[in-house]
Amino acid sequence: MKRVVRGFSLVEVLLALAVGLVLILGASQILVSARLTHASQQAAMVLQDDARFVLSKITQDIRQAGMLGCLAVAAIDNAPAAFDRPISWEAAGSAKSLTLVTANVGDGVGKPDWTVLSDCKEAARAYAGTPPVAEPGQLRFGIRQLTYTYESGQLKISTPGAPARAVLMDNVRAFDVSFGMATTSASTVVVRYDSHPADESLIRSVRIFMTLQDPAGRVKDQTYSVVAALRNRLG
Template identity: 75%
Template sequence: MSRCARGFSLVELLLALAIGLVLILGGSQVVISARATHASQQAAMLLQDDARFVLGKIIQDVRQAGMFGCLATAYIDNAPAAFERPVNWSAAGSSRSLTLVTADSGGEGGKPDWTVLSDCTGTAQAYAGSSPPPAPGQIRFALRQLTYTFEAGQLKVSTPAAPARTVLVDNVQAFDVSFGVAAKPGATRVVRYDASPADESLIRSVRIQMTLRDPAGRVQDQVYSVVAALRNRLG
């Protein structure tokens, strides 16, 4: 047989197979890496969406906490004790809760916890639930008490009318709250943040830090932090 008619030798065939295998493994690794990156990005987006929904709702409620109409609480007849503590934070074991008495400007559905009728000049009356129709010159302010509770890896919300806690988001690794406090009652500037302020009347803002975890482990724990000011205490 002529030398020119010979096929590949065994060494050449093994070398070609080895090079092909390396190329296939390299391409597969690129595809696997791209899919893992896409999965981690999707997981991070889902966590970010959950955080945006929950923190956006809490921020809105914090900003309107203590807004009981156009007159101070001292001028509201029949004001409940909850009006004196529009922002309250408690911790028991691994459970933590943030309670806000806030304006129900969004009309979240259902009957309000309280309603204040005020003429915005010198008289105001608080009613449990809904109030009578406002008289000429009166304005009606609907109020709700919302309690956000972190327990067993979930953030939940409840109200006095619906004490059964509704889950807002799962896979919560941590939920921490601290309060920006002023130096004295008439001041508006925050001088420090305190997890448990002795004088709640000095609270001017609320800082929330929440950590979410992807149950599939596709992305590292994501930490989100926001600060919201109590508008009625800023003058």
């Protein structure tokens, strides 16, 4: 009696191998795609967190720009020239700088560049460096001059006490500022935006556009924008 020989033909084996290879390649492609998607999402989140940190700091300083105490600049004795220009924007070549004279609030990092002692009625005086002890009835206001500079793909910050520009953020593709302008010094209504205002006293708000790039190229360049109003010019 002949024994029946069981097994697979060469064609069946090759077909099974081909189907298995297709399945493995498909699963590998799905895994690679999932990993790339996760990496791009993580990169986008990092850029978003960096943008949120920097823009929240700048907008806080913009809102407090020109807050030099409880009296007008004209009433402050020994006021430095910087008090008359609480916000300014300069572009020289590829470098752009936003300078703010603002209240020393928030994290309180660093010593104020000036201190204003005032009775909030009729007398106020500005002091550079260490001020005297406040007298009864006086309030003290810390003032800082902060300059945000964009150059060579970096956003940097400096002060008169620390003129060397410290890097605040890398991988900045673009940084642009425009200013919401009023028609008269008595108006608080923004009627237009100007990138190079001729009269800085008419500035009522600041609009910032910032583009960040992922150095690894895992995600497209991300552009963020924010508008901050100068509170002392809206009341």
